[in-house]
Amino acid sequence: MSLMEFRGFAGVRLEAEVTGSEDDPAVLLVHGAGQTRAVWGNVAEALELAGRRVISLDLRGHGGSEWPDDGRYDPEAFVGDLRAILAQLGTRPVVVASTLGGWIAAAALEQDAAMLASGLVLIDVPVDVDPIASGRIGERLRDIAGLAPGQVPWDTRLIGALDASAMAARMGEAAAKIALPTLYVRGAVSEIVSRDDATAFVARLPDGEFAEVEDTALVVREDRIDALGGYLIDFLERRAPRGSPEYREGSDARTFRDALGCFATGVTVVTAISPDGTPVGLTANSFTSVSLDPPQLLVCIANNASSAPFLREADRFAVNVLQIGQQPTSNRFAGKSEDRFAATPWEIGEYGTPVLTGSLSSFECAREAVHEGGDHFILVGHVLKAIFEPRRDPLLYFRGKYRKLHFA
Ligand SMILES: Cc1cc2nc3c(=O)[nH]c(=O)nc-3n(C[C@H](O)[C@H](O)[C@H](O)COP(=O)(O)O)c2cc1C
Structure with missing residues (x-):
């Protein structure tokens, strides 16, 4: 395991953990609000075993990345961060992102998608956030923050700064422009996105697929890692296959x-x-x-x-x-x-x-x-x-x- 650093929007320092061989095709993992890269745990491990180089990012205001003094947690800052990282990577990863990470990734790939990435996986990303769902997200963040005040590994100023409805709307607008193989994965009993909304969103994607993980509201959870890993690896192998060795006249x-x-x-x-x-x-x-x-x-x-x-x-x-x-x-x-x-x-x-x-x-x-x-x-x-x-x-x-x- 090694650490990678990037300069994001307005020079903010962003940190990612990297595992797997440099020669393997990359997957960039982007967590949700109120989480850190640690949430991927076994997913990162399963992907590495499947022959992928795994880069797990901490979003701004989360984990080891900078918690900016100016408290900028608006879409422009998050999206600017991700586009800067993708430009600095020098390889076009498949971006795998959940909740807040998904909003950011969808918006970041609205333009130049094929230049920046080779695929997109959106997990439990709310599509049209009504005030009730938006309230739930805020509540959840407040709950987590309340459990261990002062110790959560993310900046609690995020709670007031996140505009869930605006970000969800932006993702909805981006859908038709995301020119990449895209998989949308939803927890089958999700409270933050309905099946109808999710499938309608997938229908708007130029190249979308839809999958559901049974018996769970949120997919990126310890007990659902196997199911998620299965969908991810299947998608990666079909849509972003590992390069095969190649011989050309004169090679060894x-x-x-x-x-x-x-x-x-x-x-x-x-x-x-x-x-x-x-x-x-x-x-x-x-x-x-x-x-x-x-x-x-x-x-x-x-x-x-x-x-x-x-x-x-x-x-x-x-x-x-x-x-x-x-x-x-x-x-x-x-x-x-x-x-x-x-x-x-x-x-x-x-x-x-x-x-x-x-x-x-x-x-x-x-x-x-x-x-x-x-x-x-x-x-x-x-x-x-x-x-x-x-x-x-x-x-x-x-x-x-x-x-x-x-x-x-
Ligand atoms: C499964 C296998 C297939 C082989 N096929 C060939 C072959 O088709 N032609 C060839 O010249 N050598 C082939 N070899 C290599 C020779 O068997 C090997 O170089 C052998 O030591 C040559 O023996 P010699 O130099 O004493 O004649 C093969 C080796 C193995 C293990």
Whole structure:
């Protein structure tokens, strides 16, 4: 965890807590009135685990951010703060905001939304605040302040300064202009926003979605974190997906290998007899069927493999497709030290190639052609004979790991 500082409206100092990797896409959490960033607790943790960089802000007059002497807690100041933060971030976060935070976020994203953020989640944000709801918000703040006078972690001057009706009206006006994927989440038994008002608001958004969390009036609560986390992560993954690794010509070969590794394969050991009569062979997953008639297959061999010169020249070779019990064989024929054949059961096949006994299948081939292929060569074989075992499962290889068949 680290702290970040921003300069907000009129230079006010604002503080945020940051967790997660700098490389991950960011989520900016904005709490409600009379709360601090601490309210997000486990939500921040769940988002971090889901691969997001989480920035939890303290609004002005709250927690570690400045409590301005001039007592400016009007919409202009709050909205100015958030726009300044978004401009200073250097990344376009998904803004997740509840109650007061939601009013501020909606108004801040009324203009240039796509330049400042990549999505918006509004939680329990009152839409049209009637005097009764407005009174409730004031009461709630007064209650909290009254519980521990002088100790609340926010500036109690806020109680008189907040104009809930004005802020809610401003959010209503902003709705149609928020050009971002937006999720509105409401506590199903909310007292501060009705379902009708919320869904009417969502209908005005250019790209809105609506969700409800059961059995609660307020969603950002300890006992509702799991439900909220679920909605958030689902929304983020759909609407603000994590960037995928990318390979471009000239990037490192490792990334290219990783990209290729997304193609799941079986595993083979390609074998031949060298001119001095000893067997050679190596593990290869570049096996492909080529032609049915005539029967042909291919395998790609690295030019710098020690067995490459022999495989290139051999008139005959075999491709042994490994079964699930032959992982040690695969390792042996891909590794350095061991005498590969001494530790592996094998025999000379009908066409004079080393056949690894107990393989899933073994193809004995005559060399048909050799094509150059960059740092590999493509060895095409004409299949003379294939034996195969119909009952065993294959050894699989995917993303650099051995795998076994799995039927969902
Ligand atoms: C699953 C797996 C698949 C492989 N596929 C190939 C392949 O298609 N072609 C290749 O040249 N090397 C491939 N290799 C690497 C070789 O098996 C490895 O470099 C081996 O040590 C080469 O042996 P050699 O240099 O003694 O001939 C693969 C290795 C593994 C583990």
